[in-house]
Amino acid sequence: MAETNLERLTALEAYRRASGNNLRRYPSPDKDGDRLYPLATPQSTPSFTMSRDDTVFTIGSCFARNVESALISAGIEVTSRDFDLGPIGESLGFAGNFFNKYSIHSVNNELRWALDRASFPGKDVLYPLQADDSKYSDLQLGAAKLEFSADEILAFRHRFLDVMARAAEADVVIVTLGYVEVWYDTQLGIYLNVAPPPQLARKQPERFEFRVLSYEDVLGGLRELYEILTRYRSKPLRMLLTVSPVPLLSTFRDVDVLVANSYSKSVQRAAIDAFIAETDGVDYFPSYEFVVLSDPRVAWSRGDYRHVSSDLVARIMQSVLARYVPGSGQQEAQGAAPMTAEALEASVRMMLKMKEHESVLALMVDHEAVVASSAVLQQLRGVALSSLDRFEEAFDAMGASYALAPGNAVPLERQIAWCRKLGRKEVARGLRQVHVAAFPDRADFRDGLTWLD
Numbered sequence: 001m002a003e004t005n006l007e008r009l010t011a012l013e014a015y016r017r018a019s020g021n022n023l024r025r026y027p028s029p030d031k032d033g034d035r036l037y038p039l040a041t042p043q044s045t046p047s048f049t050m051s052r053d054d055t056v057f058t059i060g061s062c063f064a065r066n067v068e069s070a071l072i073s074a075g076i077e078v079t080s081r082d083f084d085l086g087p088i089g090e091s092l093g094f095a096g097n098f099f100n101k102y103s104i105h106s107v108n109n110e111l112r113w114a115l116d117r118a119s120f121p122g123k124d125v126l127y128p129l130q131a132d133d134s135k136y137s138d139l140q141l142g143a144a145k146l147e148f149s150a151d152e153i154l155a156f157r158h159r160f161l162d163v164m165a166r167a168a169e170a171d172v173v174i175v176t177l178g179y180v181e182v183w184y185d186t187q188l189g190i191y192l193n194v195a196p197p198p199q200l201a202r203k204q205p206e207r208f209e210f211r212v213l214s215y216e217d218v219l220g221g222l223r224e225l226y227e228i229l230t231r232y233r234s235k236p237l238r239m240l241l242t243v244s245p246v247p248l249l250s251t252f253r254d255v256d257v258l259v260a261n262s263y264s265k266s267v268q269r270a271a272i273d274a275f276i277a278e279t280d281g282v283d284y285f286p287s288y289e290f291v292v293l294s295d296p297r298v299a300w301s302r303g304d305y306r307h308v309s310s311d312l313v314a315r316i317m318q319s320v321l322a323r324y325v326p327g328s329g330q331q332e333a334q335g336a337a338p339m340t341a342e343a344l345e346a347s348v349r350m351m352l353k354m355k356e357h358e359s360v361l362a363l364m365v366d367h368e369a370v371v372a373s374s375a376v377l378q379q380l381r382g383v384a385l386s387s388l389d390r391f392e393e394a395f396d397a398m399g400a401s402y403a404l405a406p407g408n409a410v411p412l413e414r415q416i417a418w419c420r421k422l423g424r425k426e427v428a429r430g431l432r433q434v435h436v437a438a439f440p441d442r443a444d445f446r447d448g449l450t451w452l453d
Contacts, residue, residue, distance in 0.1 A: 006277055034362065038354050039315070039347055040293035042286040048238045050172055050324045055079050057170035059107055061178025062100045063244035063287070066308065070317030074342075079166040088148055088156040098141045098160060102178040103213065104221030104268075105191035108228060109140060114164035115232040123150050124188055125157075127200055137200070139183070139192040168232040174240045175225065176287075177268045180213035181252055181260070195252075210252050212263075218271035226279060239282045240320075241272050245291035245299075246306055265292075287316045298350035311346040318343030341374045348380045360384040375405035382414060391418050409439045420451055428452055 009017070018024055023043060027036040035041050050056075056071055057080045058064045068081045080099060083089070089098070101107045113120040126136040129145060136146045136153055141160070146153050167173055183192040187207050196208045213221075222241075229237055243265055251260035265288060272284050291299050291308055301309045318340040344367055351360045361384055364371045371377040382397035395418050402411040412435055419428035429452055436446065 006274055034359060036293060038295040038298065038356050038359065039312075039350060040290055041319075042289040042293070044283065044285055044323065046324050047283050048281060048324075049326055050238070052076060052325060054171035055169070056172045056174060057167045058174040058176070059099065059101055059110075059164075059167065060174075060176030060242075061102050061244040061246065062097070063178075063242070063246050063308065064174070064176040065097070065100070066310075066313045067174055067176065067242070067287075067317060070313055073314075074317065074321055076321075079170050080163065083159075083163045085159050085163075086156055088146065088153065089159075098144075099163075100142060100193075102193055103180065103182045103191060104177055104218055104225065105182065105213075106140060106193040107175060108221060108224050109190055109193075110161070110164050111167055111225070111228050114161040115168055115228065117158075117161065120157075120161065121188060121190075123154060126150055126153055127196070129197070129199070137197060139185075139194055139196060142194055167229060169235075171235070172238045172240065173229065174242070176242045176244050177218075177272070178244045178246070179248060180218065180264045180267055181248065182211050182213060184209045184211050212253060213267070215267050215271050215274075218268050219274055222271060222275040226275075226282070237281050240324075241276070241282060241284050242286075243268050243272070243288040245288045245308055249306070285320055290316045290319070295354060298353050309350065311350050315343045315346040315350075318346065341370050341377065344370050345374070345376055345380070348377065348384075352380065352383060355387070357384045357387045372400075373404070375401045375408065375411075378404060379408075379411050379414075382411065386414075386418065391421050394418060395422065406438065409435070409442055409445075412438070413442075413445055416449065425452060 023035075025032070027033050029037075052075060055077045058068050058071070058078060059080060068078050071078050072081060085098070101110060125138055125140055126146075127139060129135040129137055133150065134147065136148075136150065137144070138146065138153065138157070148156075183195050184190070185192055185196075185207060186209060187204075191211075192208075195210075201208050226237070226239075229239070248257055248261045248264060251257045253260045269288070276282050276284055291312060294312065296305065298309055299312055301307045322340050322343065344363070347363060348360050351363070361381070364377065364381055364384075371381060378397050378401035382394040382401065385391070385394035385397060395415055398411040398414045398418075402408070402415070405411075412431060416428050416431045416435065419425065419431070428449070432446060432449060432452065435442070439445075
């Protein structure tokens with residue numbers, strides 16, 4: 001069997017490269033432990049850059065919607081989120097969920113149909129759920145039951161594909177891979193995006209198959225994706241690949257879902273590295289590692305181990321911007337990762353939830369220039385310091401916060417309250433006069449300062 005090594009170097013070349021890699025050793029509690037705990041900070045080296053004038057198209061699993069929201073908040077134009085899908089889209093709530101594509105083959109189906117409209121199967125992708133054809137399911141779009149006529153759904157379908165076609169014009173394409181447990185329609189010869197409803201499976205028991213993708217399947221799908229996009233583009237392709245950290249809800253395999261999920265994520269990660277090694281203009285960004293290596297107490301929202309914390313999503317995407325958009329992040333400490341104020345704020349909030357107050361302060365020291373210019377971060381610094389009973393320093397941090405954002409009463413009120421602990425009654429009285437002038441409508445706070453009278 002022919003060898004297909006991902007890399008091949010001479011021994012001396014390997015040693016030489018390793019000697020220049022400051023991140024080659026796995027963190028331990030006494031060395032670089034803060035890169036892993038409590039918030040993992042995996043790093044990547046971009047092979048291309050972006051500008052804030054670039055347009056971005058995102059596609060993939062539900063985590064891609066988080067990516068879109070974060071990019072939009074950062075002022076990036078995301079063309080996959082600008083759509084009008086008409087009455088059908090409006091009738092089903094957040095129409096953006098139609099863009100969730102859970103496997104590489106589902107991604108490829110939609111892009112192929114969008115860019116080569118003659119390949120779109122038309123009405124054949126609609127599965128009747130009622131004998132009178134009054135309700136359909138489109139297993140490429142999701143599990144929604146579409147109670148419209150076939151003609152109305154197909155008109156909607158083409159509007160949807162018009163949006164998908166923007167991938168050919170976007171400056172950067174971001175693809176998030178989800179699962180490898182997939183379903184196949186043997187009649188149409190296509191992979192589906194979601195499982196067929198049991199009623200369809202019972203009606204046509206030979207038509208649908210459950211399949212688990214192999215490494216070769218995923219790698220082949222990535223190669224097909226690249227071929228589809230480059231065939232219809234007039235500009236070079238810059239593509240960022242990620243693996244969704246969202247785990248399988250359940251498995252159809254006869255194994256523990258924990259084992260099935262590990263395989264699903266691992267085989268996609270392996271295929272991505274092989275694909276990047278052979279393809280120019282394509283990078284991997286470790287959003288998956290950011291989440292699964294971080295403390296689960298803050299990695300997940302809702303306490304369900306499936307929905308990623310919005311603070312962590314913000315941290316991930318600000319890390320993307322810091323690395324890919326020049327000037328978006330600052331790098332102060334030796335070896336510190338570039339970080340925007342938004343990413344630092346998200347990190348600090350998560351660490352405060354875990355009461356990692358010393359770690360918060362150490363992180364802020366590493367990014368002092370960012371903290372010094374942010375009223376929010378100065379306020380959070382004051383919170384961390386006060387939790388350690390370092391009220392002198394906390395008082396100063398709140399003063400810095402108030403100086404940067406004098407419209408926010410909280411830092412000033414914290415200073416006044418802490419004057420009691422510090423024995424600074426006269427200082428507190430002076431600050432109370434500032435409070436009266438700046439926030440006349442917050443008399444309730446001042447009424448509680450009976451210790452000053």
